[in-house]
Amino acid sequence: MNTRQNIEYSVFQQLLLFLIAYATSFTSNTQLLTAILKFKDYITKIDDVSAMKQPKATIPKTKMKAAARKSVVSQIEAACLVALEWAKLQKDEQLIKDFTINISDFKGKINAMMLLANYTYGVLKANKTTIITATPITALQLTDIETAIELLHTLQQAPSAVRNSQRTVTKLYLPAFADANAGKETIINLINGGYTIGVNANLQLITDLANSLVFGGNVQHTILKVVFLEAGTTIAIEGGILTITELMRVGRSNIFGVAQIAEFIPGSYHITFSAPNCVTQTQIKTFAAGEKVSLTVEMVAVVSC
Secondary structure (H helix, E strand, O other): OOHHHHHHHHHHHHHHHHHHHOHHHHOOOHHHHHHHHHHHHHHHHHHHHHHOOOOOOOHHHHHHHHHHHHHHHHHHHHHHHHHHHHHHHHOOHHHHHHHOOOHHHHOOOHHHHHHHHHHHHHHHHHOHHHHHHHOOOOHHHHHHHHHHHHHHHHHHHHHHHHHHHHHHHHHHHHHHHHHHHHHHHHHHHHHHHHHOOOOOOOHHHHHHHHHHOOOOOOOOOEEEEEEEEEOOOOOEOOOOEEEEHHHOEEEEOOOOOEEEEEEEOOEEEEEEEEOOOEOOEEEEEEEOOOOEEEEEEEEOEOOOO
16 A cells, blocks of 8 residues: 555555444444445455555565576676686687677676577587586586576576555555445445434534544554464464454464464454364454454464364
């Protein structure tokens, strides 16, 4: 999400809390109840898009790419120094040119460097049989060059694939937020129209609605992190479901048993913990602004976990 979307999302969450607080006032208003359900569905769609986001390339991966690039250059340089002397004996002007490499040629942009590396390796491979017979260059040495080039290619493509994926996800936010904003406006209109005057007039309700639509600003995100374990053990449960009932927010535990829900505004909520073949548990937790809460939940088996 960009900054504007983060602000809008915070307002959506504040509106959800308002709707929960006044739920009993809306029980007979079927039109409003339908609009509220749709709005909650729109928020779920935004959360689904957020769940698709991938982490950016890490520093370790950047270091791996630098090391792979260095390996390609050094191996090609070593092979070409030997192959060049063989090409001179053959008096083959094209091979002499191909094997006369300058390290500075490999210091440009990664795509140009890889084109040169692939071309040079291709020449070595095309003359593989003769070169192996006439020089100390071995088949394993040529295989190592090919492996190093393939590794560098893989490391180079990964960030590009991630960026393309991120762009796709970012575009998906646009219709999701458009629907949520339209749903928010419908709720505002129905509440202002139904509770400002008449038999259902409620000044406090209207005031609280207005307050819920004001962004608090600079609010640290509250985070709930839960570790699911089989009761009485340290065995992690994958696929455990963490749910903040009032916000309709869900997290699923990974292979380490860890589930997390982030970016929700403070308050008191019913927290539900469930897992396959285990007894569902519910707790009431109160979260302060920016608080990061970590829980360990031991799940009791119904049959087996």
